[in-house]
Amino acid sequence: MTPDTRPLILWFRRDLRLDDNPMLAAAAATGRPVIPVFIADEAVTDLGAAARWRMGEAVGAFARALDEAGSRLILRRGRAEGVLRGLIAETGAGGVWWTRTYDPAARARDGALKTALKKDGHEARSFAGHTLAEPWEVATKDGGPFRVYSPFFKALDGKGVAPPVPAPERLTNPAGWPGSEDLRNWRLGAAMQRGEPIVASHARIGEAAAQARLARFLSGAIETYRADRDFPARDAVSGLSENLTYGEISPRRIWHAALAVEAAHPGHAGALHFRKELAWRDFAHHLMYHTPHILTDNWRPEWDGFPWQGDSDSAERWRRAMTGEPFVDAGLRQMYVTGTMHNRVRMIVASYLTKHLMTHWKIGMDWFADCLTDWDPASNAMGWQWVAGSGPDAAPYFRIFNPATQAEKFDETKAYRKKFIAELSSAPGPEALAYFDAVPRSWALSPDQPYPAPLVDLAFGRQRALAAYEGRARA
Numbered sequence: 405m406t407p408d409t410r411p412l413i414l415w416f417r418r419d420l421r422l423d424d425n426p427m428l429a430a431a432a433a434t435g436r437p438v439i440p441v442f443i444a445d446e447a448v449t450d451l452g453a454a455a456r457w458r459m460g461e462a463v464g465a466f467a468r469a470l471d472e473a474g475s476r477l478i479l480r481r482g483r484a485e486g487v488l489r490g491l492i493a494e495t496g497a498g499g500v501w502w503t504r505t506y507d508p509a510a511r512a513r514d515g516a517l518k519t520a521l522k523k524d525g526h527e528a529r530s531f532a533g534h535t536l537a538e539p540w541e542v543a544t545k546d547g548g549p550f551r552v553y554s555p556f557f558k559a560l561d562g563k564g565v566a567p568p569v570p571a572p573e574r575l576t577n578p579a580g581w582p583g584s585e586d587l588r589n590w591r592l593g594a595a596m597q598r599g600e601p602i603v604a605s606h607a608r609i610g611e612a613a614a615q616a617r618l619a620r621f622l623s624g625a626i627e628t629y630r631a632d633r634d635f636p637a638r639d640a641v642s643g644l645s646e647n648l649t650y651g652e653i654s655p656r657r658i659w660h661a662a663l664a665v666e667a668a669h670p671g672h673a674g675a676l677h678f679r680k681e682l683a684w685r686d687f688a689h690h691l692m693y694h695t696p697h698i699l700t701d702n703w704r705p706e707w708d709g710f711p712w713q714g715d716s717d718s719a720e721r722w723r724r725a726m727t728g729e730p731f732v733d734a735g736l737r738q739m740y741v742t743g744t745m746h747n748r749v750r751m752i753v754a755s756y757l758t759k760h761l762m763t764h765w766k767i768g769m770d771w772f773a774d775c776l777t778d779w780d781p782a783s784n785a786m787g788w789q790w791v792a793g794s795g796p797d798a799a800p801y802f803r804i805f806n807p808a809t810q811a812e813k814f815d816e817t818k819a820y821r822k823k824f825i826a827e828l829s830s831a832p833g834p835e836a837l838a839y840f841d842a843v844p845r846s847w848a849l850s851p852d853q854p855y856p857a858p859l860v861d862l863a864f865g866r867q868r869a870l871a872a873y874e875g876r877a878r879a
């Protein structure tokens with residue numbers, strides 16, 4: 405049988421890297437010409453403002469990396485199936501390969517595409533690469549999905565994570581390249597308005613930046629990760645979530661780097677704890693795959709009767725980081741200025757919205773989706789439902805974070821609050837002032853205005869939430 409020499413279209417989505425990219429490695433191993441493609445379909449154009457901008461930056465960085473590797477990234481816009489069929493016709497490609505993602509919309513799109521392409525005699529293959537393990541590979545003794553994190557981690561760790569594969573040494577080019585659009589014309593950052601350069605100054609974009617970030621973490625903060633990771637003013641976490649979101653680094657690469665630390669230093673608490681946190685990301689994808697309603701509805705239906713409030717002036721004050729509760733506002737401003745928020749503070753701002761303000765978790769989840777450069781549908785939904793109490797393995801509803809005591813514990817010196825709240829400092833720093841340059845002018849915010857009084861008395865808010873919870877429990 406003569407070997408197939410027709411080009412392969414490699415449809416990149418959230419795997420924008422050369423290293424540990426099983427699809428790319430497998431394609432390179434065939435020796436066939438490869439045509440890397442990125443499509444701005446609705447999965448891209450429907451992203452929140454910050455995530456859409458950051459996706460554009462990730463695509464730009466990946467296109468440059470492919471150029472340096474002697475290849476190219478072809479950019480097209482439109483519905484994926486139509487674009488891919490067009491490219492097959494233009495290039496005589498034998499088929500399309502891609503790396504799987506697990507949100508319901510992507511699964512529906514990819515499943516239909518696979519069926520349609522195969523029906524017409526084209527190759528259509530999907531690969532692992534977005535998570536440590538495929539969502540169906542980690543299963544309970546009965547073969548079912550996990551609903552609780554600790555046994556999930558035990559099963560994942562026990563099963564083992566496949567080792568990463570190196571970047572291909574060589575990619576074969578097609579005889580001629582199909583035309584490509586200009587990324588600048590997509591204007592993926594348009595909705596960021598004046599916040600774009602501010603958030604951009606905090607982002608670490610592309611595969612090389614992600615690898616450097618991992619190396620820096622491994623040579624420093626991993627030592628004290630377990631003890632320090634809850635203190636937002638400390639440089640104690642990896643910051644890799646924004647890179648993982650676009651696949652600029654693979655979770656397997658990170659996992660095995662931490663495992664190597666544990667092998668060199670048996671009992672290394674920082675490295676083990678770091679792997680456990682990384683596994684939360686997989687747990688979120690596992691939940692999204694097996695129970696996709698986690699993205700849209702209370703994961704526990706018994707919460708459906710809870711008197712969550714809809715959008716309101718209070719929710720708007722929360723979004724504008726003007727609640728008068730400094731730890732909450734600092735977190736929300738950190739997100740607006742940097743595109744990310746420290747994990748401890750994400751829990752506190754989410755608890756404040758869903759409990760002290762009794763506002764539906766979906767309102768907070770949507771705001772995060774608009775503002776986070778590390779937005780991930782699975783981790784965001786799991787995080788919000790975990791805090792709200794409506795999710796799997798969730799914090800019990802009556803455990804209500806008190807932002808003031810949390811601040812005393814985790815921001816004792818006020819360094820974090822002062823860094824992001826100009827009104828609390830006589831000489832505000834650049835991040836604190838940047839907030840006022842980043843927000844829409846229509847909000848009419850100024851650092852010279854006095855800091856607002858608290859939106860709600862913390863004791864009152866707590867009692868109101870508990871009363872609603874107890875009422876629901878009795879109902």
Ligand code: FAD
Pocket residue numbers: 633641642643644645646648649678681682683684685686688745746747748750751754772776778779780781783784785787788791
């Ligand atoms: P590190 O502490 O260095 O951890 C390493 C990696 O482990 C992270 O990059 C991340 O991939 C993973 N990880 C750590 N903690 C969690 C967690 N609780 N859940 C899932 N994965 C975790 N994470 C996102 O990536 N995107 C989101 O949209 C997102 N939304 C969230 C919303 C809420 C309400 C909450 C409470 C958490 C959310 N998280 C989200 C999880 C977590 O806050 C971030 O992953 C973390 O802050 C990223 O910082 P890091 O990379 O420095 O983390």
